[in-house]
Structure formats: C-alpha cells, structure tokens
Amino acid sequence: MRRTSLHDCPAPAKLNLFLHVNGRRADGYHLLQTVFQMVDHGDLLHFDLRADERIVRTTDVPGVPEQGDLIVRALLLLQAAYARRHGHPPQGIDVAIDKRLPMGGGLGGGSSDAATALMAANALWEAGFSREELMALALPLGADIPFFIFGQTAFAEGVGEALLPVEAPDCxxxxxxxxxxxxxxxxxxxxxxxxxxxxxxxxxxxxxxxxxxxxxxxxxxxxxxxxxxxxxxxxxxxxxxxxxxxxxxxxxxxxxxxxxxxxxxxxxxxxxxxxxxxxxxxxxxxxxxxxxxxxxxxxxx
Missing domain, CATH: 3.30.70.890 (GHMP kinase, C-terminal domain)
Structure with a gap:
C-alpha cells in the first residue's frame, strides 16, 4: 500500500572534521577539502501528501520566508523533474519542521533539511530517482546538500560536491x-x-x-x-x-x-x-x- 505520509524524518547535523581552502576558481567559488561527519542530533521533518499540487511549509521558521526555504525550493525542483519524467506533476506535500539546529551555525541545518525532503518526497511520490540523480538535482541549491543525500561519512573536494566514502572514528x-x-x-x-x-x-x-x-x-x-x-x-x-x-x-x-x-x-x-x-x-x-x-x-x- 502506498504511503501518504512520512513523519519523524531525521535531518542530522554535520561537522567538518577539517576544512581546507586550496584555491579559488575563476567564477569565485572556493576549492575545498574536508571530511563531512554526520552526528545523531538534528531537525525532524514531517511530510503529508496533499490533494492538490502545492508544496506548503506548515511551520513558521523565523527569518526564513517559505519560498526562500531550501526545503521548498528542493521539493519544487524534484516536482518539476518528476513532471518531466512522468508527464504529469505529483501530488503536493505539506512539510512541518521541528527545528533544533541554529541558523548560521556551520552544522548544515538547512542543507540537511533539504536533503531529507528530497529523499522523503522521492519515496512518497514513488518517483524512482536514484541517489546520484537526487545529488545532481540538489547541487545548484548548495554544495552541502549532496553530502547528506550521499548518506555516509565522506571526504569531499572541489566546491564540496566530489565525494568519497571514508572511515572515521566512532566517537x-x-x-x-x-x-x-x-x-x-x-x-x-x-x-x-x-x-x-x-x-x-x-x-x-x-x-x-x-x-x-x-x-x-x-x-x-x-x-x-x-x-x-x-x-x-x-x-x-x-x-x-x-x-x-x-x-x-x-x-x-x-x-x-x-x-x-x-x-x-x-x-x-x-x-x-x-x-x-x-x-x-x-x-x-x-x-x-x-x-x-x-x-x-x-x-x-
């Protein structure tokens, strides 16, 4: 039976175990090296399919207007990609957020929320996008989002999008x-x-x-x-x-x-x-x- 909701979806924080700036590209983007480490503390997101096609954030987030929220922007991108692939748009989604991670904290809170939204919507819509496709779709929104979709401790290079799995201490x-x-x-x-x-x-x-x-x-x-x-x-x-x-x-x-x-x-x-x-x-x-x-x-x- 098809799911119509997904509640208590974790959006974990990340830590940069180190973060090196190796250079700067002609377009202004910095060349980085880092190890991304997820931790078991973060936001919780709740998703419910709607009868119409709207993407609605039902929780107020101070300082973040709904249409500027990475969650909403990511879901609109996935909704459009779904429509191109299947010939029609999927159902809309209501999104509620239990916000625990601070903004401007370096913990990747907004990026993690967006990644969780993409993974959850991909499942609810039975959209069939691979993890690599979701990562590529998310990259224009922010270089940290693909890491959370990648879903494991990672050594990252470039602007943060070139990811390789790496082992790190269980601490x-x-x-x-x-x-x-x-x-x-x-x-x-x-x-x-x-x-x-x-x-x-x-x-x-x-x-x-x-x-x-x-x-x-x-x-x-x-x-x-x-x-x-x-x-x-x-x-x-x-x-x-x-x-x-x-x-x-x-x-x-x-x-x-x-x-x-x-x-x-x-x-x-x-x-x-x-x-x-x-x-x-x-x-x-x-x-x-x-x-x-x-x-x-x-x-x-």
Whole structure:
C-alpha cells in the first residue's frame, strides 16, 4: 500500500572534521577539502501528501520566508523533474519542521533539511530517482546538500560536491552554540582568508585516524581565523573548549566542537559548559538515519 505520509524524518547535523581552502576558481567559488561527519542530533521533518499540487511549509521558521526555504525550493525542483519524467506533476506535500539546529551555525541545518525532503518526497511520490540523480538535482541549491543525500561519512573536494566514502572514528562530540549566526559569505569574502593550503589525500586522513578512538588532530579549519576575528563569541567558545581537547569550528561557523572517545568523557565536559552557551553531545553517525526508515541501501559504490 502506498504511503501518504512520512513523519519523524531525521535531518542530522554535520561537522567538518577539517576544512581546507586550496584555491579559488575563476567564477569565485572556493576549492575545498574536508571530511563531512554526520552526528545523531538534528531537525525532524514531517511530510503529508496533499490533494492538490502545492508544496506548503506548515511551520513558521523565523527569518526564513517559505519560498526562500531550501526545503521548498528542493521539493519544487524534484516536482518539476518528476513532471518531466512522468508527464504529469505529483501530488503536493505539506512539510512541518521541528527545528533544533541554529541558523548560521556551520552544522548544515538547512542543507540537511533539504536533503531529507528530497529523499522523503522521492519515496512518497514513488518517483524512482536514484541517489546520484537526487545529488545532481540538489547541487545548484548548495554544495552541502549532496553530502547528506550521499548518506555516509565522506571526504569531499572541489566546491564540496566530489565525494568519497571514508572511515572515521566512532566517537562522541560536545558541540557549543556560541549564540551568534555567522554568514558564510562574510567569511569567504574576507581579504584575510588564506586560500593556499596544500592539498591532502584521502589516505592521509585515513592513516591519521587509523586505530584512533576520536577524530582529533588532523588538519585545521582555514575559515576559523577569520570567524574568530569577526565574531568574538566564537573565539571564546574555542578557548574554553580547547582546555578539554582539540576544539575547532565547524564549517564557516559559528558552532564549535571537540571529539571524545567515550560518552562518559563527553558528559563530563558537557556538565561544565558555562550557562551562557547552549551545548549538547552527539554520537558520530556512519550512515544517514533516514536510510533505515526508507529501507534504502546505505552504500554507494
């Protein structure tokens, strides 16, 4: 029997275990290298098919108008692709969001929401698009979205779209939200951003993390120096968390994380985080949890 709804669909956060800027293309896009790591903390999305063809976000998201929301834009793209393939548009969808991830946090919240929406709608509509097709469809909306559809820990290059699966330690993280939203454009446009980090190989990362119980110590985040100079709360969070390990910023900020080999270690640090910040712990995810809900293979060859 065909499903008409999918509720409690996870949209997990991601961490950049390192983030190097290797150069800049003629079109202004930066050449990056990173390892994307999903964690078991994020938003929850709920989808219900409609009787008409409209895509409707039923939850208000402060600061994000409905038609500018990546979720809505992604679903409209998939709806149009479905119509081209099948000769008619699919049913519309109501989308509700339990929002937990902060905007401007470097956790990929909006991108993760959009990826979850594409995977869920593909299933509800029985659209038949492959994972690779969904990734290609999503790329123009943002380079992080294909990673979440890829659905596993990944070594990424280019503008973030060239993905290879990679193993990373099965560890725990403490994440601090410094309470500021960092606009990505402000970081990448800064004249102080270094853009000449020497490229690394996926084997360099794999050798470093082999036999480790956490993900610390490899590379750096090239965007961090710019973010801490522009946003002092980010610097303060890094300084505090650095007393407990290799603390660094994720993405273009603002959130800061540190890896721990056990949940007990993460709990000990979490209990000490000053009350001026929101903080939480999360476990590394090897695969996207929505794959289990949708009974989709979690491996891309």
């Amino acid at each position: 725990w993280y403490v994440v601090i939200e410094p309470g500021v939203a960092v606009p990505t454009a402000a970081i990448f446009c800064s004249e102080h951003l270094t853009r000449d980090t020497k490229p690394v190989r996926i084997t360099d990362f794999s050798r470093h993390t082999m036999n480790r119980t956490d993900s610390t110590g490899f590379g750096k985040n090239d965007l961090q120096a710019v973010a801490v100079s522009l946003f002092p709360p980010v610097a303060q969070a890094i300084d505090w968390l650095s007393a407990h390990g290799d603390a660094r910023m994720t993405g273009s900020g603002a959130c800061v994380f540190c890896a721990f080999s056990s949940e007990a270690e993460a709990d000990t640090v979490l209990q000490q985080v000053p009350g001026i910040w929101r903080a939480w712990k999360a476990k590394a995810l090897m695969h996207h949890p929505l794959n289990t809900v949708l009974q989709v293979s979690a491996v891309i060859e």
